Each structure stands twice: as structure tokens, then as C-alpha cells.
Amino acid sequence: MLLGGGHAHLQVLRAFAADPLPAAEVLLVTPWERLCYSGMVPGWMAGHYAAHEVSVPLPPFAQAARATLRRAAAVGLDAAARRITLDDGSTLDYDVLSLDIGSVADSDAIPGAAGQALAVRPIEAFAERWERLADGRDAPPRCLVVVGGGAAGTELALAAAYRLGAATHVTLVAGRSGPLVHYPAGVRRRMRQALDRARITVLADRCVAIEPDRVVLAGGARPACDLALLALGGAAPPWLAASGLALDDGGFVSTGPTLQSLSHPEVFAAGDVASRVDAPRPKSGVYALRAGAPLALNLRRALAGGRLEPYTPQRRSLNLLSCGERTAVASWGPFAAAGGWVWRWKDRIDRRFIADHQAPR
Template sequence: MKHLVLLGAGHAHVHVLEGLAAHKPRDVRVTLIAPVDAQLYSGMVPGFVAGHYTLDECVISLKRLIETSGVQFIEGSAASIKADIQMLTLSDGQVIDYDVLSLNTGASIDFEKIEAVMPGARKQAMFVRPMPVFVKLWPQALALAASRPLHLAVVGAGAAGLELAMAAAHQLRGPAYPPGSRITLVTGSLAPAQSYPPSVQRRVLRTLEHLEITVVQESCVAVNEGELVLGSCAKLPCDVPLLAIGVQAPAWLANSGLALDEKGFLAVDHFQQSTSHALVFAVGDVASRADSPHSRSGVYAVRAGPPLLRNLLAGIGSQALTPYAPPARTLNLLSCGSRYAIAAWGPFSVEGGWVWRLKDRIDRQFVQRYSV
């Protein structure tokens, strides 16, 4: 029996599990290692913050897929990999050997690195990631907002920061909360939505204005109790600082022996195979395509699932691998707090209630497909 180890239950691995449930080769033993047998679907988290979804609606339960695929589930997290001897160690000390290893663990937050550039953040701020922690803390912020108006400041104006600021504005201005809560978006040196084309930037700015979200184009350099310190030394009073400022590579990759990119993410080729170790595959935010770099987003992680399944089965059976080209552009759907969204496809964009309904349908179908 060959041993295939799936590390992390990210977007692509749920598809691999579905594929194995339909057909698992008899001579392959598969182990899934993840902190829980469920996956919080990030695309719906802003909708949870806005009050459109319950937390349960945003979670893909993997129980059924694990059962039907005959995969062994180990509840745990990888703490180190020794790729040269095909072995990984979990944080509880368990050692696991593999014939083929597939990583879909997402990216990490390096709290020490953030604390170095933003002293006080670790103690005073709420972080969007890890998302399972954030979704447990958010109801506490809402409970506070129910007792008095809050000033919430979102630091970071990428897709996640924008969606969360708009979602929070929608929720806190609702009938369950006293009037007067304020939302500020601290964007760093760039204007909001800089990674989007100009037409989307204009739509985002209009929406932020409509939602009365104050945009501060400055960096946050420290977080004190009750305030953010900005690059200009100005202080922004704030009850709830929410950090949505990008991701880092998992620290446990550093001494793995695997080839990494300049930021420490696992370097993979057109087969989504490690550029240094043929028995290791990686997809999603943990990986960097050396041949065809693309942004880190759930859409790319989802699309990587079917070719990953094919190549894992081929790899473990010593058959030829199939190259995979990530899409040159993807449909980006940005929810705007209320049941309204902006769609971006390359330079083109549209917005409306129907865009939100489309996003809602796609997201719910994704969660239901793998849970039910």
C-alpha cells in the first residue's frame, strides 16, 4: 500500500476528498491531517459579519466525505516536514511517513513579524486570520456594539479588508444597534482596492462613501488600548481594531528542505509539484507557481483541485503527470455589506443586487456540494 498524505483541508483538498469518495485506488492508503474535520468557507465570512449568514452556513463539514472516501482523518497540524526522508511531524509530536504528500494548508499570519512593525497589535487588535478565531471573536464585538456606539477601524484595504469594512458598516448601522457607530478603513500608503482595475476602484470608492466609511490613506504603525497610531504620528481613537493585512508563509516550511520562493512559500511547477521534491505537491495560498505566478485567492485554490486530484493519483501510481495552467483571469465578486456586490472580470465590472445573488448562489452551492 502506498501512503498519500493530504495536509490541510483547504479548497482544493475538499475536491480531492470528493474524487477519492467516488474512486479510491485499492492500493493507496490516504490520510487527511487538519485541525478540524470542517472548513470555514472564507468567501461567506463577510456575509456572516454583515448578518446574512449564520456561522453554520459558512462551514463545510467534511465528515461525510471523510467517511465515504475511506480516508483516515488525523486531527492535528503539521509542525515540521523533512522532505528528504518523506516524513512530517505534527504539533503533538506524532510522526507521519508518506509516499506522496499534498499540501493545501493556506497561508499563515506571522504574529511576531506584525508585532515588529505594529507594536501592540498582538495584544490589542483582532486579526481576520486565523478565520476560525476571528468568527468566534466577532460576536463579542457585536455584543459591545449593542450596548453603545463603537468605532471600528479595519486596517488593510485588500479584498478582505474592504469586504469586512463594508459588512461591519452594514451590520452596525442596522436596527439592532444604537446609532453612532463609526467605521474607518486604514489603507496604508495606497488608495483602497489598488489591486483592482480603475473601474472597480471607482465603484468601491462610491460604495465606501455611500456607507459613510472614512478612508484614511496612512499606515498603522502601532496599536494602543483605544487607539491606532498612524504613520504621521496622528492617533485614531478606536474601540475595535481589525487587522486584515495580508498573509505570510507558514514558518514550518522554512527547514523542510523544500524549495521555497523568496517569501518562503512552497515553489511548485506546472504539475503543482514541488520544484525540488517530486513526491510533494502543493496548491492554494501555501504555494507559489514558479512558472506562472498568480495572486493568492480562494478562486485559484478551488480551480487547482481537479488537476491536483489527477496528478496525485498519477504520481502515486508512477504515471505521467498532466500540466495545469491557472486561469489568466478570474471572476472576482466583492460583497458590499448589504445584499449588493461588485463583479470584476479583467478590466470589466458591473454591480448590483443581482451580482450579490449570483455570489450567494455560487458560495452556497460550493459549501453544500461538499458537506451534504
């Protein structure tokens, strides 16, 4: 059972399509039939791409992999019984389970957020609401506050300012250390210049409450807010807590080098939902995609026999952050560069990914 149609499982389906699994029944359980390619979300928000240009259809890949696609979301997992419960109340049993369900919005982290903020996860639901704002079906906010100073929050603030224009004032509440604290100084400086160019107010403070017309910050400021966008780091799906699987402190599934759960070897996990105990890495689409091929190999061996292979994710990855307008900032380790050419480079990489994944070869 492949639970979740995320970046890693897309690669698993491709691998199974190229070399079908003999004598195994493969089931893909996913609430959405398209995978939203995360790297292009800020570009789509800014209006540079249409929604269909930034997502990949899952049914052709499932069909090519001879997998049955079931449209549903899991709401429970009993690892001892090898059973998942779906949101329609039904249950499904598995012999081998692979989890690639991403992370969820941590709406409980800030009082008032659950009722009043628009969370970026699930990205599919966020996309529907954003389209309505961007094309004017819903009145655009006068004061938009983005809560979260990581890459997602910073890119979203820039994309929103570009798309909504001068009628909307954008504020980025970026935490005490300011935006992109985990990035090298060169990236922070270039992204700060982009934020200044876009006239985004950056507040190095923590949001402690969201009220109907303002946000409340730890330092006492209460900036006006018609709409808050919540872009905090993703949280683990809460129902995993009762699954019986070994979890890390954040509630993510602890896995080892073969991508197997540390407590239940018949359960595999990759992407944001997994936590590599031996090789921790940032949660990102890049790492989720890269885990797909080794995951496919080890699922195949778990079913058909053979030694499972350890997988070590790369230490560094190329980071490309978009700046709302058609410019971007690239970083590789300590090196950084910015400009229109970086955007065109990123655009080529992203469009090639989408083109390569419109249908299985």
C-alpha cells in the same frame, strides 16, 4: 498525506470519493472539521448567513474518499526524512505529501498587532470572536479600525459597519495607495461609493503600530481604536522555513506546472501556500478550488504510476466583492458592475457551492 482541509483538498477528497485510490492509505490532517468557504465570510460577518451556512463538513468527504481524518495541526516538516510533526508532539511519516494549509496572519508585521489586534486568519478562530461581538456577548467597539486595503480588508470593513450599526465607527487603513490598488478603476470607484455610503473613514496611510486605544499611522495620525481587525495579505506558515523545501521570497512553497515542489517531487502544494514559479496568480479561494482536480489527478499518478499532467491556472477570474448591505461589485478583467442584482447573483453561486458540498455524491 493530505495536510490541511483547504479548498483544494476538498476537491481532492471528492475526486478520491468518486474514484478511490487503490492500495493507498490516505490520511487527512486538519485542525478543523469544517472548511470555511471564503467567498461567504463577508456575508456571514454582515449577518446575512449563519455560520453553518458558510462552511462545508470535511468528515463525510474523508469517509467517502476512504481517508482517515486526524484532527491536528502540523508544526514542523522535515522534507528529507519525509516526516511531519504535529502540535501534540507526535510525528507522522509519508510517502507522498500534499500541502493545502492556506496562509497565516502576519501579526509580526506591525508592532503591537500580535497582542492587540484581531487577525482574520485563522478564519475559524476569527469567526468565534466575531460571533461574540456581533451577538452582543462581547461589548461592540465604538471605534473599529480595519488594517489592510485589499479585498478582504475592504469587504470586512463594509460588513462590520453594516452589522455593528451606528454605535460603531469604522475606519479603514488602506495603505498609501488606498483601497483595492490591484483592482480596475471601475471596481475601485464603486467600492469607494459603498464605503462612503457606509460612512467608513478611509485613510490612505500605513499602520505602523497598534496601541491599546489607538493605531499609529506612518503620516503621524493616531486615530482612536477600541478594536483593530488585521486583514493584511496572508503570510507563509513560519515552520516551513526549516522544512528543507524550496520556498519563494515570501516563504511559500515553490511549485512547478505539475504542482510538485521544485526541490522534493514527492511533495505537492496548492492554494495559498503554493507559489507557482512559472504562472504566478493572486492568492484566492477561486484559484485554490480550481487547483483541486489537477492536484487529485497528479497525486493519483504519483502513487499509482503514469505521467503527471501540467496545469495552467486561468489568467482571469470573476471577482465578486460584497458591500455589507445586500449589494456587490462584480469584475471581469477591466469590466465592472454593481448593485443588488450582483449580490443576488453572488448569493446564488455561493449557496449552490455550499449545497453541492454538504455531502459527497
